[in-house]
Amino acid sequence: MAQKEVLGTPPEGIHPTYPYKVVLLGSTSVGKSSLAYRYVKNDFKESLPTVGCSFFTQMLNMEVATVKLEIWDTAGQEKYQSVCHLYYRGAHAALLVYDITNKETLNRAKLWLRDLEKEFLPDEIVIALVGNKVDLAAEREVATEEGEEFARTRGLLFMETSAKSNYQVNDIFMAIARELLQREQEKARAPSPHGRSTVTLGESRVRTGCCRL
Amino acid sequence: MAADVHKKKGWEVPNGSLTPGDGQHTERSESPTPGLAQGTEPGAGQEGAMFVHTRSYEDLTSPEDGAAAARSPEERRGEPAEPTTMEQISKDFSELSTQLTGMALDLEEEMRQSKEGKLEPSPQTTRRDSVLSGKEEEDVTMDAWRMHRKHVFVLSEAGKPVYSRYGSEEALSSTMGVMMALVSFLEAEKNAIRSIHADGYKVVFVRRSPLVLVAVARTRQSEQEIAHELLYIYYQILSLLTWTQLNHIFQQKQNYDLRRLLAGSERITDNLLDLMAHDPSFLMGAVRCLPLAASVRDAVSSSLQQAKAKSLVFSVLLSGNQLVSLVRKKDQFLHPIDLHLLFNLISSSSSFREGEAWTPICLPKFNSSGFFHAHISYLEQEMDLCLLLVSTDREDFFTVSDCKRRFQERLRRRGVHHALQEALRTPFYSVAQVGIPDLRHFIYKSKSSGLFTSPEIEAPYVQEEEKERLLGLYQYLHSRAHNSSRPLKNIYFTGPRENLLAWVTSAFELYICYSPLGTKAGAISAVNKLMKWIRKEEDRLFILTPQTY
Numbered sequence: 001m002a003q004k005e006v007l008g009t010p011p012e013g014i015h016p017t018y019p020y021k022v023v024l025l026g027s028t029s030v031g032k033s034s035l036a037y038r039y040v041k042n043d044f045k046e047s048l049p050t051v052g053c054s055f056f057t058q059m060l061n062m063e064v065a066t067v068k069l070e071i072w073d074t075a076g077q078e079k080y081q082s083v084c085h086l087y088y089r090g091a092h093a094a095l096l097v098y099d100i101t102n103k104e105t106l107n108r109a110k111l112w113l114r115d116l117e118k119e120f121l122p123d124e125i126v127i128a129l130v131g132n133k134v135d136l137a138a139e140r141e142v143a144t145e146e147g148e149e150f151a152r153t154r155g156l157l158f159m160e161t162s163a164k165s166n167y168q169v170n171d172i173f174m175a176i177a178r179e180l181l182q183r184e185q186e187k188a189r190a191p192s193p194h195g196r197s198t199v200t201l202g203e204s205r206v207r208t209g210c211c212r213l
Numbered sequence: 214m215a216a217d218v219h220k221k222k223g224w225e226v227p228n229g230s231l232t233p234g235d236g237q238h239t240e241r242s243e244s245p246t247p248g249l250a251q252g253t254e255p256g257a258g259q260e261g262a263m264f265v266h267t268r269s270y271e272d273l274t275s276p277e278d279g280a281a282a283a284r285s286p287e288e289r290r291g292e293p294a295e296p297t298t299m300e301q302i303s304k305d306f307s308e309l310s311t312q313l314t315g316m317a318l319d320l321e322e323e324m325r326q327s328k329e330g331k332l333e334p335s336p337q338t339t340r341r342d343s344v345l346s347g348k349e350e351e352d353v354t355m356d357a358w359r360m361h362r363k364h365v366f367v368l369s370e371a372g373k374p375v376y377s378r379y380g381s382e383e384a385l386s387s388t389m390g391v392m393m394a395l396v397s398f399l400e401a402e403k404n405a406i407r408s409i410h411a412d413g414y415k416v417v418f419v420r421r422s423p424l425v426l427v428a429v430a431r432t433r434q435s436e437q438e439i440a441h442e443l444l445y446i447y448y449q450i451l452s453l454l455t456w457t458q459l460n461h462i463f464q465q466k467q468n469y470d471l472r473r474l475l476a477g478s479e480r481i482t483d484n485l486l487d488l489m490a491h492d493p494s495f496l497m498g499a500v501r502c503l504p505l506a507a508s509v510r511d512a513v514s515s516s517l518q519q520a521k522a523k524s525l526v527f528s529v530l531l532s533g534n535q536l537v538s539l540v541r542k543k544d545q546f547l548h549p550i551d552l553h554l555l556f557n558l559i560s561s562s563s564s565f566r567e568g569e570a571w572t573p574i575c576l577p578k579f580n581s582s583g584f585f586h587a588h589i590s591y592l593e594q595e596m597d598l599c600l601l602l603v604s605t606d607r608e609d610f611f612t613v614s615d616c617k618r619r620f621q622e623r624l625r626r627r628g629v630h631h632a633l634q635e636a637l638r639t640p641f642y643s644v645a646q647v648g649i650p651d652l653r654h655f656i657y658k659s660k661s662s663g664l665f666t667s668p669e670i671e672a673p674y675v676q677e678e679e680k681e682r683l684l685g686l687y688q689y690l691h692s693r694a695h696n697s698s699r700p701l702k703n704i705y706f707t708g709p710r711e712n713l714l715a716w717v718t719s720a721f722e723l724y725i726c727y728s729p730l731g732t733k734a735g736a737i738s739a740v741n742k743l744m745k746w747i748r749k750e751e752d753r754l755f756i757l758t759p760q761t762y
Contacts, residue, residue: 028477037567048562049477052572052587055610073568077477079453083573086607 017066020180022173023088025112026097027105028076031132034163035097036073039173044164050075053087060177064185067177088116093126093176098147100131100160101139106147113154126179128157130172135162254720255748256659256666256755263539263759264500264549264663353380363439364429365446365486368393370422371468376446376479378486382472392427396420408436419443423463424450433685435692438496442489445550448577449485452554453478456581484561485554491680492534494556496691497722499658499665500549503535505636507752512629514538514760520620521762522613524606526585528620532597533640534560536664536756537633543761548578549663555587559599565589569617571610576603588613592621597637641669647746649739651728653711656687657747658722659755665722666747666754673710683711687724690715694722705733716740 024032033047033054040056053074060067074080074087088094096112098105109129116127129151131142144160151158157179159172251257351358358380366385367376372393374382382389396418399406409416417439419426426443434442451459454474462469489495505513517528517540526545530537534556541547558574559565573584588602588610600620602613624630644652646668654674658665674683686708694701694717704715709729714736716723725743727736751757 033564041567047564048480050564050570051558051562051589052570052574054564054568054570055614056568075477075572079474079476079478080573083607 015066017068019068020092021070021090022093023072023091024095026076027108030097030099030105031163032097033073035169036071038163038169092180095128095130097130097132099133100142101133101136103141106142126176128176131160134160134167135165251661251720254659255751256664257661258757258759264546351380353384362432366427368425373470375471376482396425421447434688438688438692449482449554451577451581452575455575481561485557488557493656496688497658497665498549499663500552501535501665502756503532503537503640504642504753509629509632512627516620516623518760519623520616522616524604524609526605527603529601531599532637540760551576551578566591569614644668647743649742651731652739653726655725660720664755686713690724
């Protein structure tokens with residue numbers, strides 16, 4: 001607890017590192033791997049369907065801390081869905097990706113959200129709704145407002161991106177990292193200034209226990 | 214976890230007269246003779262084999278094919294509980310055959326034209342428009358579609374399309390219905406359809422309940438070899454789903470559309486079919502090693518061996534479709550077929566080049582009922598060196614990922630990195646190294662190790678068709694040598710463009726291709742020289758000391 005309190009006002013020289021597990025979820029071929037690839041390698045290539053899942057890490061130097069994003073890019077295919085919950089277990093953040101040119105993929109993302117809400121408490125996980133492929137705006141089936149509105153009612157982060165033309169890909173991951181850090185800080189400050197004495201009390205009790213042994 | 218088959222000794226000699234004694238591993242003869250017992254031929258492992266012992270594809274096609282035999286049609290036929298009655302099937306058959314599509318019609322036409330046409334079913338009221346639904350893929354009504362050398366279809370027992378190599382499955386659904394009708398029609402009479410031969414085409418059926426696999430080929434392969442390829446396709450599907458899941462699905466719902474579950478994996482099957490058309494590994498039922506100095510390979514193997522974890526069963530390092538090193542858990546043997554499926558999986562997807570992949574995979578010959586979890590990653594961006602770590606525990610990603618890190622660290626510390634890079638620069642050797650002027654190419658397989666070696670295919674086999682033609686010749690010799698009713702030990706084949714010689718013993722198989730101007734006597738002396746060369750080079754071309762954790 002004490003260590004986390006450092007986060008609010010980092011003293012000179014101390015720069016903590018926080019690892020966060022981030023999962024990319026969504027239907028097949030909405031661009032999950034392309035988003036991950038664009039973000040980690042800043043490149044784009046037409047990719048084949050992911051087999052199982054791929055794991056990437058990315059370090060982010062933020063003002064208050066270093067964030068290590070452990071990105072799990074999952075396969076959207078149905079046959080892997082029985083194992084998918086394994087991939088998102090223990091996640092700190094999830095990107096629900098849909099394809100703006102395919103309405104069905106948004107519906108699928110909503111189902112993913114339902115799964116996540118069953119698994120996690122609202123403050124346990126940061127969820128972002130991501131409408132990918134805005135470079136194909138001409139074939140758009142899902143209006144920006146529709147995604148935005150849905151995200152707003154469910155308290156999700158929202159962004160439209162294009163992995164191909166590198167539009168807002170970095171931004172969405174940054175937004176997630178910021179949100180994660182902010183929650184970390186809030187947790188550290190919470191529940192109230194009086195909370196501190198409780199923690200100390202608890203700690204002293206533990207210490208008594210230790211001495212008894 | 215392992216099935217019984219995998220517990221058996223690495224090598225067993227089917228021929229009683231050649232029972233190898235214990236001392237044979239050390240008595241490696243200098244100049245190999247046909248009397249070589251298994252285990253002493255060039256390329257034989259000195260400390261037992263890495264693989265489940267296999268006599269090549271007889272293992273696949275023989276009726277005693279392990280677990281698969283349990284669900285072979287032969288057995289099913291005996292079951293009184295067969296739900297379909299003869300009348301029902303005849304009815305289905307006549308209904309289906311009124312929906313013949315263009316493709317089936319043409320096939321029939323060809324069959325009718327051919328003198329040996331044995332099969333002339335059905336009235337033909339065609340509804341060609343039903344075929345026109347194929348969208349992004351090839352139009353199955355076009356000549357180009359019909360001209361493919363080998364079609365492969367997979368369907369469920371309900372006649373539902375599961376996979377087609379060319380063209381969309383929807384467009385072919387009625388064709389597949391006809392195929393299923395043919396199968397059921399004969400099964401109702403307590404018989405089984407195996408193939409139809411007509412006008413240069415072979416239509417081969419393989420039944421592995423709940424699936425039916427059909428190939429329509431005009432290659433020179435034997436029926437047995439085509440069936441062998443179909444079995445690979447069957448195992449490929451199992452590797453994605455497991456046999457247990459596949460059966461469960463169809464028990465629940467007989468007319469399930471399996472394409473839903475296989476979506477996104479078609480290219481893995483496509484790739485496997487393409488690979489089988491030009492890589493002799495599948496024909497030989499063996500694995501090719503990257504040529505590498507024994508000291509370097511040993512360093513790599515022991516680095517792999519040291520980077521172990523409790524849940525690891527196999528650690529495999531590969532380059533292209535060649536094996537660099539394989540370390541296995543004690544008493545657990547990998548089957549060459551399973552390794553081929555892993556090679557195919559890796560070569561069919563570029564996505565493994567980025568990050569670390571973690572995927573459930575079933576190794577059907579090892580255990581068809583469950584998934585392993587495979588960690589797949591390339592060691593370096595620019596290097597064609599892929600590490601595959603097979604674990605039993607799906608929760609173990611980080612442990613296994615750490616094994617990779619430890620492996621790389623040890624590799625660096627041993628300083629073999631540079632030597633590996635050098636070896637990767639020339640992944641194939643030239644046949645000129647052997648020093649036999651007339652020799653153009655060869656394939657040598659050591660039966661006890663399950664490994665084979667073969668030089669790069671060089672001129673005059675430069676063009677893709679020429680390469681395939683050469684493989685076709687090997688396929689022909691192989692099918693003659695392994696013909697179940699009349700196997701041959703020595704074959705001398707004189708062709709207009711090259712001469713070939715095949716020599717199959719209980720210990721090894723050798724196929725050589727040499728100049729059409731060469732003589733038989735020349736070929737025989739070439740074989741002797743070649744065998745000496747392989748013996749001399751064996752520690753570079755084979756893995757003689759396989760490691761276990």
